[in-house]
Amino acid sequence: MLSYLIELLASFCAVVVVLTLHEFAHAYVAFRCGDPTPKWSGRLSLNPLRHFDPIGLICFTLVGFGWAKPVAINPNNFRRYRLGMGLTASAGVVMNYLSAFLFYPLLCVVVSYMPQIPFFYEFLRYLTGFLFAYSLSFFVFNLLPLYPLDGFRILDAALKRKGKVYDFLYRYGQIILLALIAESFLCDIFVRFGVWQMDNFNILGWFMRFATQYLGWPITALWGLIPW
Numbered sequence: 001m002l003s004y005l006i007e008l009l010a011s012f013c014a015v016v017v018v019l020t021l022h023e024f025a026h027a028y029v030a031f032r033c034g035d036p037t038p039k040w041s042g043r044l045s046l047n048p049l050r051h052f053d054p055i056g057l058i059c060f061t062l063v064g065f066g067w068a069k070p071v072a073i074n075p076n077n078f079r080r081y082r083l084g085m086g087l088t089a090s091a092g093v094v095m096n097y098l099s100a101f102l103f104y105p106l107l108c109v110v111v112s113y114m115p116q117i118p119f120f121y122e123f124l125r126y127l128t129g130f131l132f133a134y135s136l137s138f139f140v141f142n143l144l145p146l147y148p149l150d151g152f153r154i155l156d157a158a159l160k161r162k163g164k165v166y167d168f169l170y171r172y173g174q175i176i177l178l179a180l181i182a183e184s185f186l187c188d189i190f191v192r193f194g195v196w197q198m199d200n201f202n203i204l205g206w207f208m209r210f211a212t213q214y215l216g217w218p219i220t221a222l223w224g225l226i227p228w
Contacts (some may be wrong), residue, residue: 004141005207007126014130019068024050024093026071033084035077059181070148081192089153093139100135101219107132112228140211147173180204
């Protein structure tokens with residue numbers, strides 16, 4: 001029971017860090033591109049309370065992927081619309097990938113050199129592992145081209161809010177996203193009760209595992225060159 005509580009605490013702390021860095025990156029890049037809206041709305045901050053979305057946080061807690069409160073921006077303030085939109089939309093996922101690159105060696109240091117003090121070592125082991133895993137997970141998840149994720153914002157920058165594809169994803173993207181999360185959650189419940197076959201039908205879970213392993217390989221391979 002205590003081990004589970006330590007794992008839960010480490011998971012929550014990791015979510016706080018990953019979500020905060022992601023949203024701060026959006027706000028900072030938008031501000032640097034000429035839009036003061038994130039600063040006026042209090043989002044140019046590393047205070048986690050300014051960035052949480054309740055539904056996204058619950059989804060992240062339950063199934064391992066979710067979202068934060070989108071940063072409010074006014075694209076008309078950008079000095080160059082498409083460039084500003086593209087950089088702002090991609091800032092969060094870039095931050096997550098860079099964070100994963102930096103969190104992995106911390107995990108290696110904890111595993112290899114940290115004295116195994118009861119509870120303290122276990123917490124740090126979970127925390128660094130979750131920081132790395134959640135950073136990659138958030139990176140992949142947010143690249144999906146579904147509203148309100150970053151992948152849709154990048155598509156927005158490319159299409160400049162035009163076209164049938166844009167209209168469809170804007171109107172139905174959140175419904176599709178919630179349906180995929182619900183389906184993944186139900187499949188996970190079946191698996192926990194021993195119905196292992198349901199894991200094959202976990203569309204979002206399968207995609208996330210494949211993508212995070214594939215995209216995480218350069219990080220683990222590079223840092224793996226160091227004899228920890």
